[in-house]
Amino acid sequence: MAKLLYSVTMSADGFIAGPNGDMQWMRPYLEPNPGVDELIPQIGSILVGRRSHDGDDPHKGEPGAGEAFGGGWDGPLFVVTHRPPSTPEPGVTYVDQLPKAIAAAKAAAGDKYVNIIGADIARQCLAAGEVDEVLLIVAPVFLGDGTRVFAEPGGRTVRLRPHPAASGSNLRYDVLR
Numbered sequence: 001m002a003k004l005l006y007s008v009t010m011s012a013d014g015f016i017a018g019p020n021g022d023m024q025w026m027r028p029y030l031e032p033n034p035g036v037d038e039l040i041p042q043i044g045s046i047l048v049g050r051r052s053h054d055g056d057d058p059h060k061g062e063p064g065a066g067e068a069f070g071g072g073w074d075g076p077l078f079v080v081t082h083r084p085p086s087t088p089e090p091g092v093t094y095v096d097q098l099p100k101a102i103a104a105a106k107a108a109a110g111d112k113y114v115n116i117i118g119a120d121i122a123r124q125c126l127a128a129g130e131v132d133e134v135l136l137i138v139a140p141v142f143l144g145d146g147t148r149v150f151a152e153p154g155g156r157t158v159r160l161r162p163h164p165a166a167s168g169s170n171l172r173y174d175v176l177r
Ligand SMILES: NC(=O)c1ccc[n+]([C@@H]2O[C@H](COP(=O)([O-])OP(=O)(O)OC[C@H]3O[C@@H](n4cnc5c(N)ncnc54)[C@H](OP(=O)(O)O)[C@@H]3O)[C@@H](O)[C@H]2O)c1
Pocket: 007, 008, 009, 010, 015, 016, 017, 020, 021, 022, 023, 048, 049, 050, 051, 052, 053, 055, 056, 080, 081, 082, 083, 095, 096, 097, 098, 117, 118, 119, 120, 121, 122, 124, 147
């Protein structure tokens, strides 16, 4: 049975994008990451929010730009959106309801991970009790403003327990339910 993992690179002050969705902040920190290299083959599908799917690519201008993990991963992508486009895109399924998207991404992942991309989608998956693990790759920079790794109006406590695969700046946790 597939597990859901919310994985993201964030600044040391907890932002995953700078103001106005800026992702170029990440460019100086796109370094080899053995923990991520180990994880990539364990990912069976990606569940991504429309804003992340359409957004600014930190790999802009490089080979692999516009692809998951800068071209390091290939597989089925499920984009959650209220506005599914009419033109099909190979390998991409647009889904207009989150529960349906989760079910489809899980079915496609088999016994591998569904990797969640996008803070809004991750927030909703956490609220629904669907997230099993979190991987926060911390870049050594403060951004001061932007999209938070986790934001819930009024607050929500999500208890985490360190995961055995955590190492260095790869903060990895099990989500306690
Ligand atoms: N640091 C990193 O590793 C990293 C990785 C990826 C992305 N990012 C950046 O982080 C930011 C993430 O943005 P975000 O968290 O605001 O957005 P997101 O989760 O990527 O996408 C949110 C969008 O998904 C659609 N959506 C959300 N819930 C839905 C639902 N229940 N049903 C149908 N559609 C739904 C809506 O789009 P529509 O209404 O338009 O359809 C919504 O605006 C972006 O700027 C992205 O570039 C950072």
